[in-house]
Amino acid sequence: DQKFTLTTYSPTGVAITSSRTKKGELFLGDVNTQLKNKNITTDIKADTNSNIFTTITVNEPAPGVKAILSFKVPEQTSGKVELQYLHEYAGISSSVGLKANPIVNFSSVIGTNALAFGADISFDTKLGELTKSNVAVNFVKDDLIG
Numbered sequence: 001d002q003k004f005t006l007t008t009y010s011p012t013g014v015a016i017t018s019s020r021t022k023k024g025e026l027f028l029g030d031v032n033t034q035l036k037n038k039n040i041t042t043d044i045k046a047d048t049n050s051n052i053f054t055t056i057t058v059n060e061p062a063p064g065v066k067a068i069l070s071f072k073v074p075e076q077t078s079g080k081v082e083l084q085y086l087h088e089y090a091g092i093s094s095s096v097g098l099k100a101n102p103i104v105n106f107s108s109v110i111g112t113n114a115l116a117f118g119a120d121i122s123f124d125t126k127l128g129e130l131t132k133s134n135v136a137v138n139f140v141k142d143d144l145i146g
Helices: none
Strands: 002-009 015-023 026-037 040-047 052-059 065-073 080-087 090-097 103-111 115-124 129-139
Antiparallel strands (some): 002 015, 090 103
């Protein structure tokens, strides 16, 4: 396999990356563009199959919060909104698909150096039921060298 990547940056902070990969007789290519304006980053990627992947990230709309909107064109049901909260002893993430009957995901972890508690839950709004529910507790031990 051979891969060629070229990245250029404008004075205003726009980054454009183009890459081409040869796998046997097959050539794959994509173009990535990243735009940054204050606390908003927009990533746009076009591939050789005419798909356009877009991710818009807003850092710190509130302290410790990150908001992410992602979607793929031409796929109309691929949109997703995600909110993340990070704190010294906690991390929470929630996402929902942008379609008529989305699946809502929620995950969190709270802990210290000695103990961590986490949960991961998915709710299918079409079925009206939980499709995933995991809970875990982790006790951290220091290795004793003797």
